[in-house]
Amino acid sequence: MSDRTILIVDDDEGVSESLRSALIDEGYTVRVVGDGKTALSLLRQWEPDLVLLDIWLPDIDGISVLEKIRQEERPIQVVVMSGHGTVESAVKATKLGAFDFLEKPISLEKLLVTIHNIYAMQVLRQENIELRKRVGDAAELIGESRAIADLLEQVRKAAPTNSGVMITGENGTGKELVARKIHDWSLRQSEPFVEVNCAAIPEELIESELFGYERGAFTGATARKKGKFELAHGGTLFLDEIGDMSLRTQAKILRVLQEQQFQRIGGAETVKINVRIVAATNKDLSQEIERGHFREDLFYRLNVIPLYVPPLRERAEDIPLLVTHFLGQIAAQNGRKLKPIDLIVISRLQAYYWPGNVRELKNIVERMFILSTGETITESDLPPLFHDPKESGGSLSGTDELFRKPNLKGAKGDFERVYITKKLEEFGGNITKTAEAIGIERSHLHRKIKNYEIPS
Ligand SMILES: Nc1ncnc2c1ncn2[C@@H]1O[C@H](COP(=O)(O)OP(=O)(O)OP(=O)(O)O)[C@@H](O)[C@H]1O
Ligand SMILES: [Mg+2]
Known part of the structure; x- marks a missing residue:
């Protein structure tokens, strides 16, 4: 006492x-x-x-x-x-x-x-x-690295303007957190923040999601429904995974942004809106433009202020702080006492490649906290991936082979392919479990499996 x-x-x-x-x-x-x-x-x-x-x-x-x-x-x-x-x-x-x-x-x-x-x-x-x-603090953007300090500085400058913001970065780096920060630090903070995940909404529903509809617009439209644009009026509309939006929808969005108004499906009334757009993607949009998958004019309209969230492996000095933050969060959520963590565990985490970035780190910390039996989290609580250094490289014997790759992209690709193959094996080919464990979204894992031609 x-x-x-x-x-x-x-x-x-x-x-x-x-x-x-x-x-x-x-x-x-x-x-x-x-x-x-x-x-x-x-x-x-x-x-x-x-x-x-x-x-x-x-x-x-x-x-x-x-x-x-x-x-x-x-x-x-x-x-x-x-x-x-x-x-x-x-x-x-x-x-x-x-x-x-x-x-x-x-x-x-x-x-x-x-x-x-x-x-x-x-x-x-x-x-x-x-x-x-x-x-x-759930919405707190943790980090004391130079990279995060610079990013927050840019966010602070961008927030109070009405300019479009395009957030890029790998999966799980914290793009959504950045989008929320922009809103929270803007003059629109007390107005709505509305999110649309463009990858999750089926193409045939996206228009009614975005623009809403009038009663009787189609079978089943028994009442007028407001769309996301209208719901975000006065505030911020977050278009997540914008790289996955179809060309057709892109054209519609572009028109709304140009005219600041639109009509609900099946309606003649013009709805005027004042909405700030923040978009995010983990795709390389300039590549998508080259391939004809993304409209250049829309890109320029959204990309007025580009923000890049660096991958976790490039800011390993943030890992101790993030680990402490997640441990506190998880302990509080479970009504459990905080558990100290051995320093060696932190350094092991800092040495890892983090393909799933902060989301993956969060999952691993949660798993260690829940599964550890001792008073402290020790090296033996690290997931299997960390136990045998050779294991983490899978069929790549050590890192030599990786270093023979001509460029970073090739090396990264190799690593990801081996890593995902191993993880899929570990979870008996179950996509949902694997995606959850490595901290990326299912749709994203599907895409990677396809791209790397991993047999599943
Ligand atoms: N700097 C950070 N501080 C605290 N938590 C973070 C940080 N970065 C990410 N997170 C947490 O990691 C998880 C993933 O973040 P978020 O959803 O923002 O990533 P994302 O870049 O949008 O990922 P995806 O591309 O997969 O959609 C969330 O739970 C988020 O709260
Ligand atoms: Mg996201």
């Missing part, structure tokens, strides 16, 4: 002495004063958690001492005691925020229960505050 401090304010030495020794026996740190003025000056220097306050004091009365305590910035709990307990002063004291009112002669048993309750409540309140902090 940390030091729990109680100040007794009573001019009756008999009373204060018996309370003092009883509370000391219970492990509290106790001080006694006999008048109001001394009590108030001691409060500042000593900062007790709790004051046991007699209503009748020789100098100023207890109620005005209580009022002064309430004006302190720090919350101090007060229990009022009185030998002349009237309902009136009890009511007054509780109105002024006293935790409880005890009549003299004080029942020690009752007093101890009251004090116990006060501390129990404080612990709860503290836990609540921390929990809320952590939940709020």
